[in-house]
Amino acid sequence: MKLTSVLALIISSILVSGAAHKLTRKSANYKLLIISFDGFRWNYLQRTKTPNFDKFIEGGVQAKYGIKNAFVTKTFPNHFTLVTGLWEESHGIINNEMYDPRLNETFAPGKPKVQDDPAWFSVGAEPIWVTNQLQKVNGRSGNIMWVGGGAPIKWVKPSRYMPFNASIGDHSKVDTLIDWFTDQYPINLGLLYFMQPDADGHEFGPESEEVTKRIAQLDEVVGYLLKRLEEKDLLDDLNIIITSDHGFSSTPKEKVINLDDFIDPSSYLMLSPTPVAHIWPHEGKLEEIYSNLTAAAAENGNFTVYKRETVPAYFHYNHNRRIPPILAVAKDHFSFVAKKFPHTQRGNHGYDNRNQDMHPFFLAMGPSFKKGYSVDTFNNVDVYPLMCKLLNLVPAPNNGSMNIVKKLLVPEDPKTSMITFVTYIVGGVLIVAVASIFTFGVCRYRRYLTSLKRYQYSSLPTQTQGLD
Secondary structure: OOHHHHHHHHHHHHHHHHHHHHHHHHHHHOEEEEEEEOOOEOOHHHOOOOHHHHHHHHHOEEEOOOOEOOOOOOHHHHHHHHHHOOOHHHHOOOOOOEEEOOOOEEEOOOOHHHHOOHHHHOOOOOOHHHHHHHHOOOOOEEEEOOOOOOOOEOOEOOOEEEOOOOOOOHHHHHHHHHHHHHOOOOOOEEEEEEOOOHHHHHHHOOOOHHHHHHHHHHHHHHHHHHHHHHHOOOHHHEEEEEEOOOOOEEOOOOOEEEHHHOOOHHHEEOOOOOOEEEEEEOOOOHHHHHHHHHHHHHHHOOEEEEEHHHOOHHHOOOOOOOOOOEEEEEOOOOEEEEOOEOOOOOEEOOOOOOOHHHOEOEEEEOOOEOOOEEEOOOEHHHHHHHHHHHHOOOOOOOOOOOOOHHHHEOOOOHHHHHHHHHHHHHHHHHHHHHHHHHHHHHHHHHHHHHHHHHHHHHHOOOHHHHHO
């Protein structure tokens, strides 16, 4: 075979291989948007007409019975679990309000400075926005009001960030996100947080007409988002996950547990009592408080009490210094109260995460997801490895699994994979062949030049012959 023919063959092989490779690698360039509607219970969509949420169910995937969230079933811990794939004991955000004995400081939503302090967030966890920016050359993340976004974690902050501000409207958040996806240096990962229907669930109760109306209003927000994405031609290359941090239970005022009836309020520190009381006994008071609460729990039957080391393993809530020495967990619908903590809410969350009403919903749609497909449920720690898969990232250490969530994804085309494999093999063989032919030709040519020089030197007249 002539060298030119071989070269032509190898070039065509590389072109075919490149085309197949482009098909298999296109998914690596898909963008991702994850949205949280705070306090959106797993069955809220059954309450009213939701044509825009329905587009995700019909054109994407869902968890029919919601997803199992982490204990405690509160906002800050579960938002951080979603983006890290870690149980609360592992990522350290163990409640909305918490005390750290090493820092000797308290954390609360009303203290903005601590929410941007890496001492609270950068304790080993790696949120998806950090993973994205550490591993991708053009990885840029946009965070709108998501928990932890303001703190440098592993020395990394999201490329775009909007801190929490209740006065900013839902449409404005969407418009900002669209700008981030389409500006000169676009993001490839967006995180978008909405504070409803959580606020209405607390104020009016989860079964209220106000919550039903709010669900319809949030469906309109989803419609606006889809409209803007379509206008900017983003839908074809964007995977969208819509979920939440927790569900909701009603908390009638007659179902209260007054801690002042059992333990002296001056004998312990407690930041927020309901529905899980985090109790830090003062020195020498631990056994007294534990004994009194245990007796009261046995008599009333409406709450359980644990020492930190005896918290059940299924809660994944033992191994962190921010978890207090004593934990009291109210049964569903019950609320702890005390003189400093009166009953004020008609709905709440935070209960045992095995309680179905604590579970949030999950929907997803995009080029990587199947259409009209559902699974029963999975753990919310599984969302992080799923997002890494969608962004073609190597997950940081996490507690999640792909066993169930991989079923939500469009399977890789085996034909395309085989074409790619075969073309690479053929290309590799041809490259070796061309290299061998080229090397052989070079060696032959050098031998020819060497023999030619010898012939030329041997045929020239010597000086002696010329003098004669």
